[in-house]
Amino acid sequence: MVDLKKWSRQVLTLSRGALVAGAALGLAASMAVNAASAQESDSLRPKYFADLKGKKIVFLPVQMSMDFTKDWDRSFAEMAKQVGMDYSVRDANWSSQAQVQALDALIVEKPDVILAHNFNVSVLAKQLKRAEDAGILVIQLNLKSLYDTTAYVGIDNTQIGVVGGREIVKDCGEGSGKNGKVAIIIGEPTASDGIYQIQGLKEAFAKDPHIQIVATQSGKWDPKVSHDVTATILQQNPDLCAIWSLWGVQALGSSQALKEANLTGKVGLYTASEGLRYGCDAVKSGDFTHLVIWNSQQIPRDVFQIVTFLLQNHVKPGTMKGAVYTPLLEVSKDNLQDNMCWDPVH
Amino acid sequence: MGAQDEAVHSSRAVQPRSDWGRILLTQQSLVWIVALICFLTFSIILRGFARLDNIVTLVRTVAVLGTLAVAMSVTVIGRGIDLSVASVMAVCSAWTITLMSLGYAEQSAIAMGLGLAFIIGLVNGVLIAYVEIPAILATLATGIVLFGLSEILLIRSTVVSLPASSVIIRYLGQGAFLGVPMAIVVAAAAVIVVHLLLAFTRWGRLTYALGDNREAARLSGVDVRGLMLAQCIFSSLIAFVAGLSLVGSGPIFSTRIADGGIIFDVVLVVVLGGVSLSGGMGGMAGVVGATALIGVLVNGMTILDLSNQMQSLIKGTVLLAAVVIDSLLHPRDEQTSRQGDI
Numbered sequence: 219m220v221d222l223k224k225w226s227r228q229v230l231t232l233s234r235g236a237l238v239a240g241a242a243l244g245l246a247a248s249m250a251v252n253a254a255s256a257q258e259s260d261s262l263r264p265k266y267f268a269d270l271k272g273k274k275i276v277f278l279p280v281q282m283s284m285d286f287t288k289d290w291d292r293s294f295a296e297m298a299k300q301v302g303m304d305y306s307v308r309d310a311n312w313s314s315q316a317q318v319q320a321l322d323a324l325i326v327e328k329p330d331v332i333l334a335h336n337f338n339v340s341v342l343a344k345q346l347k348r349a350e351d352a353g354i355l356v357i358q359l360n361l362k363s364l365y366d367t368t369a370y371v372g373i374d375n376t377q378i379g380v381v382g383g384r385e386i387v388k389d390c391g392e393g394s395g396k397n398g399k400v401a402i403i404i405g406e407p408t409a410s411d412g413i414y415q416i417q418g419l420k421e422a423f424a425k426d427p428h429i430q431i432v433a434t435q436s437g438k439w440d441p442k443v444s445h446d447v448t449a450t451i452l453q454q455n456p457d458l459c460a461i462w463s464l465w466g467v468q469a470l471g472s473s474q475a476l477k478e479a480n481l482t483g484k485v486g487l488y489t490a491s492e493g494l495r496y497g498c499d500a501v502k503s504g505d506f507t508h509l510v511i512w513n514s515q516q517i518p519r520d521v522f523q524i525v526t527f528l529l530q531n532h533v534k535p536g537t538m539k540g541a542v543y544t545p546l547l548e549v550s551k552d553n554l555q556d557n558m559c560w561d562p563v564h
Numbered sequence: 565m566g567a568q569d570e571a572v573h574s575s576r577a578v579q580p581r582s583d584w585g586r587i588l589l590t591q592q593s594l595v596w597i598v599a600l601i602c603f604l605t606f607s608i609i610l611r612g613f614a615r616l617d618n619i620v621t622l623v624r625t626v627a628v629l630g631t632l633a634v635a636m637s638v639t640v641i642g643r644g645i646d647l648s649v650a651s652v653m654a655v656c657s658a659w660t661i662t663l664m665s666l667g668y669a670e671q672s673a674i675a676m677g678l679g680l681a682f683i684i685g686l687v688n689g690v691l692i693a694y695v696e697i698p699a700i701l702a703t704l705a706t707g708i709v710l711f712g713l714s715e716i717l718l719i720r721s722t723v724v725s726l727p728a729s730s731v732i733i734r735y736l737g738q739g740a741f742l743g744v745p746m747a748i749v750v751a752a753a754a755v756i757v758v759h760l761l762l763a764f765t766r767w768g769r770l771t772y773a774l775g776d777n778r779e780a781a782r783l784s785g786v787d788v789r790g791l792m793l794a795q796c797i798f799s800s801l802i803a804f805v806a807g808l809s810l811v812g813s814g815p816i817f818s819t820r821i822a823d824g825g826i827i828f829d830v831v832l833v834v835v836l837g838g839v840s841l842s843g844g845m846g847g848m849a850g851v852v853g854a855t856a857l858i859g860v861l862v863n864g865m866t867i868l869d870l871s872n873q874m875q876s877l878i879k880g881t882v883l884l885a886a887v888v889i890d891s892l893l894h895p896r897d898e899q900t901s902r903q904g905d906i
Contacts, residue, residue, distance in 0.1 A: 281722060281820070282715070283715045283719075283720070283721050283722045284721060284722055284723055285721050285723065288721065311711075311712070311715075311823070312722075312820050312823045313823065407871070407872040407873070432869075433866075433869050434869065435866060435869065435872075436872045439818070439820070440818050440820055440821060441814050441815075441816050441817060441818060442628075442810065442813065442814065442817070442818075442821060443821075445813070445814055446621075446624075446625040447866055449621045449624070449625070450618075450621060450622075450625070450863055450866040450867060451866070453612060453615070453617055453618040453621055453867075454610075454611070454612050454618075454867050467723055467816060467818065470814065470815050470816045471814055471816070473815075474813070474814040474815060496725070496815075496816065562721070
């Protein structure tokens with residue numbers, strides 16, 4: 219006969235034991251899991267967000283409504299929103315005076331970071347130093363000032379000149395059978411892009427004494443001015459071999475002048491641009507002989523990398539300096555692909 | 565217009581002794597003489613300057629400048645000034661192009677651009693004639709406001725592309741009429757129309773009267789306010805036409821031109837051309853001569869490969885000389901110093 223009392227007592231003991239063992243196992247398991255996840259959580263994240271949240275960042279462009287500066291603005295705003303930074307813009311609208319005034323006001327307001335797009339090499343130099351002395355991190359974008367601040371992010375204009383110059387030497391120099399006459403059309407005469415590009419071009423031309431620069435004029439970053447200047451230069455030098463134009467937008471004015479003089483293709487047009495669609499179209503149609511593309515869309519990401527790293531490390535302005543140059547892409551009819559250029563979002 | 569006005573206008577003005585002197589010593593003739601001297605000098609020292617292609621290029625470069633100067637002269641003769649012409653030119657035509665890229669037909673877009681220019685002229689006129697704000701301040705302000713508003717409201721980017729579908733605007737910028745580039749034809753048409761209006765219509769006569777002595781004109785029953793309103797509107801409309809020709813001249817256009825100092829070049833051409841800032845004198849002959857002089861100078865300086873700073877220096881010196889000569893020929897007297905604000 220089954221002794222019910224003894225059997226039920228045994229079952230109870232066993233189940234109690236199983237319960238305790240199970241609980242202990244479960245506890246151990248969850249502790250193990252917790253321990254594992256505690257080791258796997260990202261130790262850099264809390265500091266990242268804590269250091270960036272609420273920081274004030276101000277963009278000071280030469281002009282807000284150019285397609286590539288609008289694209290920069292959109293990128294900066296989006297990235298700032300994601301980390302909780304306070305982003306704003308002070309648009310100089312083509313006026314160097316307005317830039318000076320805006321920067322003066324900013325030095326009083328004391329944001330954490332200023333992204334400066336210099337109208338020319340000298341106009342903001344003194345104030346940029348004052349801004350950094352006041353504890354504001356200054357990153358210069360694409361157009362430099364004579365004064366070097368914590369970082370410069372943007373194109374290496376000297377290298378653009380070297381690359382463009384090298385192509386011109388290839389097509390017009392000794393051994394090409396051409397006369398080596400080159401005209402240079404820069405933008406705003408005192409802006410850093412033109413000054414450094416000429417340095418680069420001269421460096422490339424020094425290798426070939428056959429090249430002679432017959433004209434150096436300013437196209438003022440404007441297609442109409444470029445057009446008129448080019449037309450006049452072509453009058454004087456109808457046997458010109460190459461024209462270097464600082465920027466694609468103004469180079470379109472030059473290409474128009476070449477078209478009117480029936481010299482498209484006979485005079486090479488070499489230029490650099492931010493990668494907007496018109497550049498690739500012009501290479502395809504033969505208006506641009508060679509185009510150096512600096513992809514302006516990469517620049518905001520480069521800027522943000524520098525800014526977030528500096529802010530996380532509480533770097534004091536003036537304690538370090540460096541440059542981040544944008545990679546260049548050379549485009550000509552041989553290697554042209556549609557995805558080399560980008561279309562503005564409207 | 566010239567010689568008689570001088571003799572009557574002020575007793576302290578330079579008094580030439582002979583008839584020939586009286587004709588040659590007017591600002592208008594002087595500017596043509598200087599232009600001719602510069603032209604001949606450059607023809608001799610610069611190879612290729614005097615070739616027909618170069619002359620056409622030269623005239624084409626300053627055609628838009630000349631048209632704007634014609635627009636501004638209308639108000640300056642009436643003892644006012646219109647500093648918003650550069651903004652109107654750039655913004656209204658950039659807006660026309662933007663409308664086309666948004667899908668509007670070319671004619672509608674042009675009509676709307678014209679309408680905007682009309683409204684700006686109206687605003688200028690009301691501010692100057694009825695609110696009685698000095699012309700120099702009112703038009704400076706409307707020009708800046710228009711340029712600023714343009715990005716917020718009207719155009720998407722300061723760099724606008726000429727749509728491939730454009731026919732009229734492209735013709736105005738790049739076409740040719742009897743072998744003459746349209747930019748030059750537009751400028752010539754503006755000069756002829758304004759000259760005919762100023763010399764042969766009652767409206768033109770009254771504009772000179774208004775500029776010469778506003779009080780006397782008002783007391784004689786001239787609708788001074790209406791006339792000033794009409795001048796401002798007319799000036800804006802001419803500026804718009806100049807803008808169409810400019811926008812049509814290339815595949816791409818930057819509105820930056822409105823802010824780039826072109827307005828000073830326009831004032832230079834107007835003052836140089838004998839359209840005195842004290843109002844009531846000058847005409848199209850002088851404006852054309854001054855435009856020619858600036859064209860010759862800029863073309864020659866480009867060929868000489870002078871730096872930008874040197875070119876600005878020379879243009880500034882020429883303006884200074886023009887203003888000094890203007891004040892010597894038309895010094896302030898009891899009559900002119902009492903009215904107007906320039």
